[in-house]
Amino acid sequence: MLSLYLRLIGARIRSQMQYKLSFWLELVGFALSSGLEFVALAILVGTFHSVGGWSLAEVGVLYGLSSISFGLAEMVSRGFDAPFELMMQRGSFDGVLTRPLGSFFQIMTSEFQLRRLGRSTQGALVFLYACRHLAIHWTLARLILMPLTLLSGMVVYMALIVIGATICFWTIKTPEVINIFTFGGDTLVSYPLSIYNGLIRNIFLWVVPVGFVNYPAALLLLQRSDPYGLPATAAWAAPLVATVFFAAAGLFWRVGVSKYTSTGS
Amino acid sequence: MTLIEVEHLRKTFLLAVRQTGRFASLRGLLSRQTRPVHAVSDVSFTVAAGELVGYIGPNGAGKSTTMKMLTGILHPTSGRIKIAGRVPYQERVEHVRRIGVVFGQRSQLWWDLPTIESFALLRHIYRIPLARWQANLQSFSTLLDLEPFLNTPVRQLSLGQRMRADLAAALLHDPAILFLDEPTIGLDVVARERIREFLEHINRENGVTIMLTTHDLADIERLCPRVVLIDHGGVVYDGPLATLRTRFGRWRTLIVDLNQSVDHVEVPDAELLRVEGTRVALRFDRDRTTAAALIAAVAARYPIRDLTVEEPEIESIIRDLYEQPGSLA
Numbered sequence: 001m002l003s004l005y006l007r008l009i010g011a012r013i014r015s016q017m018q019y020k021l022s023f024w025l026e027l028v029g030f031a032l033s034s035g036l037e038f039v040a041l042a043i044l045v046g047t048f049h050s051v052g053g054w055s056l057a058e059v060g061v062l063y064g065l066s067s068i069s070f071g072l073a074e075m076v077s078r079g080f081d082a083p084f085e086l087m088m089q090r091g092s093f094d095g096v097l098t099r100p101l102g103s104f105f106q107i108m109t110s111e112f113q114l115r116r117l118g119r120s121t122q123g124a125l126v127f128l129y130a131c132r133h134l135a136i137h138w139t140l141a142r143l144i145l146m147p148l149t150l151l152s153g154m155v156v157y158m159a160l161i162v163i164g165a166t167i168c169f170w171t172i173k174t175p176e177v178i179n180i181f182t183f184g185g186d187t188l189v190s191y192p193l194s195i196y197n198g199l200i201r202n203i204f205l206w207v208v209p210v211g212f213v214n215y216p217a218a219l220l221l222l223q224r225s226d227p228y229g230l231p232a233t234a235a236w237a238a239p240l241v242a243t244v245f246f247a248a249a250g251l252f253w254r255v256g257v258s259k260y261t262s263t264g265s
Numbered sequence: 266m267t268l269i270e271v272e273h274l275r276k277t278f279l280l281a282v283r284q285t286g287r288f289a290s291l292r293g294l295l296s297r298q299t300r301p302v303h304a305v306s307d308v309s310f311t312v313a314a315g316e317l318v319g320y321i322g323p324n325g326a327g328k329s330t331t332m333k334m335l336t337g338i339l340h341p342t343s344g345r346i347k348i349a350g351r352v353p354y355q356e357r358v359e360h361v362r363r364i365g366v367v368f369g370q371r372s373q374l375w376w377d378l379p380t381i382e383s384f385a386l387l388r389h390i391y392r393i394p395l396a397r398w399q400a401n402l403q404s405f406s407t408l409l410d411l412e413p414f415l416n417t418p419v420r421q422l423s424l425g426q427r428m429r430a431d432l433a434a435a436l437l438h439d440p441a442i443l444f445l446d447e448p449t450i451g452l453d454v455v456a457r458e459r460i461r462e463f464l465e466h467i468n469r470e471n472g473v474t475i476m477l478t479t480h481d482l483a484d485i486e487r488l489c490p491r492v493v494l495i496d497h498g499g500v501v502y503d504g505p506l507a508t509l510r511t512r513f514g515r516w517r518t519l520i521v522d523l524n525q526s527v528d529h530v531e532v533p534d535a536e537l538l539r540v541e542g543t544r545v546a547l548r549f550d551r552d553r554t555t556a557a558a559l560i561a562a563v564a565a566r567y568p569i570r571d572l573t574v575e576e577p578e579i580e581s582i583i584r585d586l587y588e589q590p591g592s593l594a
Contacts, residue, residue: 004390007386007389008386011375011378014382015375015377015378018377090371091371092371094338094368094371095368095373097336097337097361098338098373100358100359100361100390101358101390102358258340261340261354262339
C-alpha cells in the first residue's frame with residue numbers, strides 16, 4: 001500500500017512539476033502569506049510586550065509548532081479539499097467507487113500539494129529562531145517529543161480537512177464553517193490557550209483538539225504552567241488525542257460514503 | 266454459465282419536497298419532507314458469460330441507476346444482484362477488480378498525466394502482472410490506434426481519443442465483464458464505428474461479457490444480439506433486437522417534398538404529422554400499408570419532387586411500447 005501511495009503521489013508531483021515556475025511562485029507565495037500572519041502577530045504582541053504573560057519568542061514557539069503541522073496536513077490532504085468538492089459536483093465520485101481501492105485512500109492520493117511546505121518552512125524558521133532566542137535546553141525527551149507533536153498536529157489538521165470534505169456528502173459543497181477550525185484554529189492556537197475563556201479553551205482542547213497539538217508541548221518546552229492546571233506532561237498524550245480524533249473523522253467519512261452509496265449524489 | 270443474476274431489483278430514492286409559501290427555504294432547513302421516487306422498481310434478468318447486451322430505455326427509465334447498482338456504486342433498496350458469484354455492494358473492492366467500467370461522459374484517467382502514465386498507474390492499482398499488462402497494452406494500442414497520443418496528457422485528447430484511452434484503461438486488468446454507459450455519446454461517425462468494432466472484437470475474441478447503455482440505435486443494431494428494454498423502472502422487453510423492431514417498431518414516417526406548398530394533405534392509411542411549406546410528413550403503420558403504396562397514393566394526388574422514409578428511432582419505439590403496454594403479450 002505504501003508503495004502504491006508513493007507511486008500515486010509521485011505522479012501528482014510530476015504533473016505539478018510540469019509548471020516549475022508556477023510551483024516555485026506558489027511555494028514562496030504560501031511562505032510569504034503565512035509569514036505575514038506572524039508579522040501581524042508580532043506587531044500585536046510587540047505593542048503589548050507580552051500576551052497573557054508570554055513573550056513574543058514564546059508565542060513564536062506556539063505559532064511555529066502549529067504552522068509546521070498545518071502546512072504538512074495541507075500538503076498531504078488537500079485532495080479532500082477543492083478536488084473532492086469538484087468530484088461531488090461533477091458526480092465523478094462514482095469513478096472512485098469503481099476502483100479496487102478504498103475511497104479514503106483514493107481521495108487522499110488524488111492531490112499532493114508540495115507547495116504547502118511554504119507554510120511549514122516559514123513556521124519552522126519562526127520556531128527555530130524562537131528556540132534560539134529562548135535558549136531552550138534540549139533534553140533527549142524533548143527532542144523525541146517534537147516530531148511526535150508535529151505529527152499529532154498534522155493528523156489533527158488532516159482530520160479536520162477530512163471532516164470538512166465529508167460534509168460534502170450531504171451538502172455537495174464544503175461549508176466555509178470548517179475554515180473556522182482549520183485556518184481559524186491555526187491562528188487561535190498561535191496564542192496561549194490561557195488567554196481564552198473556558199468555552200473556547202475547552203473546545204480547542206477537547207472537541208477539536210487543535211490546541212492539544214502545541215499548547216502542552218510549548219508549556220513543557222518553556223517550563224511554564226497553565227493557570228487552569230493543564231499539566232505540561234499532557235504533551236505526551238497528544239499522539240493519542242490525535243489518533244482518536246482522526247479515527248472519529250475516518251468513521252464520519254465512512255458514514256458519508258454509505259450515505260452516498262444509498263442515495264447517490 | 267450465468268455471469269450476472271438480477272432479481273427483483275429495486276431502488277427508491279427519497280427526494281426532498283420543496284416547500285412553498287412563506288419562509289419556504291427556512292422551513293425547508295428545519296423539516297425534511299421527502300417523497301419516494303422509484304428509479305428502479307422491479308428489474309430481473311440474467312446474462313450469460315460472453316453475451317453482449319444492450320440495456321436501453323428512455324431518459325429517466327432507470328438505466329443509469331441499474332448500472333450503478335451492478336457496478337457496486339449504489340446499494341439497492343431491495344432485490345438481489347449476483348455477479349460472478351459476488352454481491353457487488355457487499356464486496357465492492359473484490360467485485361470491481363473483476364469488472365471494467367466506462368462512463369461515456371466522464372474520463373476515469375488522470376487528467377493531467379500522459380495517457381501512458383495513467384495506464385502504468387492502473388497496472389499497480391489492479392496489480393496486473395507486467396507481461397500481461399504489456400501484452401494487453403500492445404494489443405489495445407493496435408486495435409484502438411493509441412500510439413499517436415500515448416504521451417499526450419489526457420486533458421489534451423479529443424473526445425474520440427479520450428474514449429479510446431478510457432476503453433483500453435478499463436480492460437487492462439482483463440475484466441470478465443465490461444459495463445459501458447453511453448460509450449459513443451458525442452462522437453462522430455468514424456469514431457463511433459471504431460469503438461463498435463473494438464467492442465465487437467473484445468467480445469468475440471477475448472470473450473469479455475459486455476453490457477452497455479446507449480441512445481444510439483446504430484450501436485444496438487451493430488453490436489447487441491440481445492436488448493433489455495426498461496421503462497418506468499421495470500423491464501418491458503428482453504430479447505433479440507430484430508423481434509423488438511418488427512413487433513413494436515411498426516410506425517414509419519414518409520416525408521415528401523411537393524412542387525408547391527399545400528395546406529392539407531389527405532391520404533388513406535396515413536396520418537398527417539405536419540406541413541411545413543412544401544414539405545409534408547406522414548406517419549403510417551407498416552402493418553396496414555407499405556411505403557410504396559403510400560407513395561403511389563400521394564403521387565396520384567400531388568406532384569412529388571423528392572421523398573424519404575424514416576425508420577422509427579429507438580426512442581419512438583420505446584415511446585410506442587410505453588403507450589401500448591399490453592402489446593408485449
